[in-house]
Amino acid sequence: MSRRIQAPRGTYDVLGEQALARAALEAQARGILERAGYRRIETPAFEATELFARGVGESTDVVQKEMYTLEGEEGQTITLRPEGTAPICRAYMEHGMHKQPQPVKLWYFGAYFRRERPQKGRFRQFWQIGAEAIGSDDPAVDAETIVLLAEILEAAGVRARLRISSLGMPLNRLRYRDKLQEYLRANADRLSEDVVARIELNPLRAFDSDHPGTREVMAGAPRLLDELDREDAEHFAAVLALLDAADLPYDVDTTLVRGLDYYTRTVFEFTSDDLGAQSGVGGGGRYDGLIEQLGGPPTPGMGWAAGVERILLAGSVAHEAAPPLDLFVAFAKPELRGAAFRLAADARRAGHAARLELGGRSLKGQLKQADRAGARYVAILGDDGTSLKDMETGEQQEVETGTVMHHISRVSL
Ligand code: HAM
Numbered sequence: 001m002s003r004r005i006q007a008p009r010g011t012y013d014v015l016g017e018q019a020l021a022r023a024a025l026e027a028q029a030r031g032i033l034e035r036a037g038y039r040r041i042e043t044p045a046f047e048a049t050e051l052f053a054r055g056v057g058e059s060t061d062v063v064q065k066e067m068y069t070l071e072g073e074e075g076q077t078i079t080l081r082p083e084g085t086a087p088i089c090r091a092y093m094e095h096g097m098h099k100q101p102q103p104v105k106l107w108y109f110g111a112y113f114r115r116e117r118p119q120k121g122r123f124r125q126f127w128q129i130g131a132e133a134i135g136s137d138d139p140a141v142d143a144e145t146i147v148l149l150a151e152i153l154e155a156a157g158v159r160a161r162l163r164i165s166s167l168g169m170p171l172n173r174l175r176y177r178d179k180l181q182e183y184l185r186a187n188a189d190r191l192s193e194d195v196v197a198r199i200e201l202n203p204l205r206a207f208d209s210d211h212p213g214t215r216e217v218m219a220g221a222p223r224l225l226d227e228l229d230r231e232d233a234e235h236f237a238a239v240l241a242l243l244d245a246a247d248l249p250y251d252v253d254t255t256l257v258r259g260l261d262y263y264t265r266t267v268f269e270f271t272s273d274d275l276g277a278q279s280g281v282g283g284g285g286r287y288d289g290l291i292e293q294l295g296g297p298p299t300p301g302m303g304w305a306a307g308v309e310r311i312l313l314a315g316s317v318a319h320e321a322a323p324p325l326d327l328f329v330a331f332a333k334p335e336l337r338g339a340a341f342r343l344a345a346d347a348r349r350a351g352h353a354a355r356l357e358l359g360g361r362s363l364k365g366q367l368k369q370a371d372r373a374g375a376r377y378v379a380i381l382g383d384d385g386t387s388l389k390d391m392e393t394g395e396q397q398e399v400e401t402g403t404v405m406h407h408i409s410r411v412s413l
Pocket of ligand 1: 082083084085114116121122123124126127128130131132259260280281282283284285286287302303304305306307308309310
């Protein structure tokens, strides 16, 4: 026998209860976001590779190691989208959305792809709920988007902690980088070898080291948050003041790093202890330089994305069971199948949940099936007419086939 084909590593099938929970989460998120003026956007599952290389950043793990890239047309390559922000900025420019009242608020729910090592809460195809507000640098945009994600997580029963920081604008970041490099060089004799080796390339990584000497040095290192220029510092203070006004608790965390290059000013992440190593449920921040980076005019933006799998793992999304079955249509012999088929279709068109026997069962088997499916009524089409059985009371009466709907309407609509 040949080997059975299974779902690719890092992917999964959505079945039964999971499908219901995920639909309920999407509906909850949609309600919260659309009440705040967000409109749905869907972009393609793949884009020109260059969009991510330029948008997300050549030096990020996402672009260097995790993209699924395929051959496109005319020697170009396309990439399965690893994230949604760069594609949405592309769409914003492509559709001239700068002509609409700003900020343009968009939300999405879709599949994303990263070639990562699969583990609990980490997949190669995963889903994100996301929101982007493009065209305003008002700190209230930052605070509002963060509060909306907090609401979605709370509605989904996720307990998460909000960590927040500010990176300032790129020029400020460059100045800070120089200062940090100077500090690291001055203390190089106490740092681990690999931190020393990366002073020029990536000095910020020194904050992640668990080498004891390095940790000691880093405890006294200059922090980006303390080096913000006046405008960036005021922007950040305004964001925090609005979060206070919304009673949303947060920890200012100067060590917060995000894996994507486009962030400016506010960055944040919600983490949950119920998730294990992959504790990030959702995160995002401001990307005031991204649209320019992609060839557009300077346009500020702010947004976040949250992992659907991680929300479902850490939370408890209340969801309804499949809709109850109003009518099961059974028939005594094959010649009556056409009439039964029509009755079931008419009932559905009239808004009832109705099913027809489809498995070639005997009448006895059909009645058992109707019972198992929890049908409220069973219509039995026989040689001498139709009878309607009320499965709750057990009562059975002879009816005209055409009046079945009238009988069941009284109860089920
Ligand atoms: P991100 O932090 O890379 O940000 O991803 C957002 C969320 O997606 C994570 O917090 C996590 O819950 C989920 N996620 C990421 N990778 C995986 C994976 N391999 N398996 C399962 N879940 C995953 C972004 O993608 C930015 N586009 C967010 C953003 C929007 N920033 C501004 N606007």
